[in-house]
Amino acid sequence: MRRPLLVLVALSALSACNREGDPTIPETLLGTCTYVNRFSDAQECREYRGVEWGEEAARADCSDWGGSLEMPGACEYPSILGACVLTEGAEQVIRVVVPGEDPSKCRSSERGCELFGGGIFVPSPLCGGADDYINEDESVFQPPVLECRDPIEGEPPGQSEGGKVCTWSMISGSTEEGRHFNDYASCERVLTQRPYAAVPPPAPPVDPDPRMDDPTYVAELEWVKTQVEASACVCCHQTSITPEGASVWDIDAPGNWVNTFSPYGLAFAGGFLDSSLLGAYPPEENNGFDRDHTGIPTTDPDRLIAFFAAELAFRGFTPDDWADADPTPAPFYQQSIYVPGACEEGEGVAADGSVSWSGGGARYVYVLEAGSENPMVPPNLDRPAGTLWKLDVAPESSPLRSGELRYGEVPEGSAQALPLEGAPPALVDGRDYYLYVSADVMIPITRCTFTYRG
Structure with a gap:
């Protein structure tokens, strides 16, 4: 094991x-x-x-x-x-x-x-x-922001208003094709959204790689690199800009950089493993980059898929080797299929509107219709259908305490994410609801159903 x-x-x-x-x-x-x-x-x-x-x-x-x-x-x-x-x-x-x-x-x-x-x-x-204990130096998930910057010297005007280049500072975000993500968005913010550590790559399958003498292959390899450079992947996978070195695969690696991928990594990058649980922006909101079909965002999914299928073949694998795999990462998949049980005594929303949970301080509080899907990650999976109310605590603010919050109220240092406007719908006496409370993104501390008595 x-x-x-x-x-x-x-x-x-x-x-x-x-x-x-x-x-x-x-x-x-x-x-x-x-x-x-x-x-x-x-x-x-x-x-x-x-x-x-x-x-x-x-x-x-x-x-x-x-x-x-x-x-x-x-x-x-x-x-x-x-x-x-x-x-x-x-x-x-x-x-x-x-x-x-x-x-x-x-x-x-x-x-x-x-x-x-x-x-x-x-x-x-x-x-x-x-x-x-509130450790001010401890990393808290920093929500994405849309950063609009002037193009760096020598680059053409951007595609947004006023010639700006607009990029989501999110792990699934990409800047405009042909540009570098780190020039237009914050890797510091991205590094709070996924775990990072410098980890050396596995030994290359072949060194030197004879394919580097093939101009056609090298050109395709370079195109894939530009796709990576435009994405937030560089925050962890480009040695020259990471805090302590690349995490496993590295586009700065000498020789053929794609040889720093493991077979699993190749299957992930090419979309042969379902990684949709990691979240994605629609291409029209992500400078044309699509992450619905591949692990690495790309402007041409078919081309990227073909490249990584060929890389697997070079290693002696095929996409079918992952055909029966569960969605990845496995911990995300387990959270997605979690079935909440009944709340313990005292948990839920009381008749006076007070919201109570177990497990300590909370940064995200949801009240959903019973039977709703589990909240996952932004940008597209953190507001499942059936969400009646979602409250977010600002990263710089202290977490909320159980019993101090009332349904529909917005304490200082927090913001109502749903509904977008106005108060949430009144809870109905005798109806079941799903209470989901998390210490941070993907750290649930209470997930249970309760019957409202108001």
């Missing part, structure tokens, strides 16, 4: 939150693995729990993280923030112990586990009140 605690790029976020039920951790312990997490640059310790663990599988998993399996023994530290529980089966569980004594790191540890890793975070007593 090879399952990183943090999954990159397109890979963010199952919140199988422990607030909705503690995970079962088997007593049987095979061994442990201590290492430095290559994404967070912090020490962690993995415990391999359950009778289905074998030494060979545990050694392989531990080796993936650069550690050595120790048998027997448990992870022991004088102080821990908590543990991230990754469950493959009832008797095959990894318990990742996160050492530390700084409570301001509790929420980021939980976020790393549940949003980026698809695990369940079980806080230690130190983090029992973690939601009361």
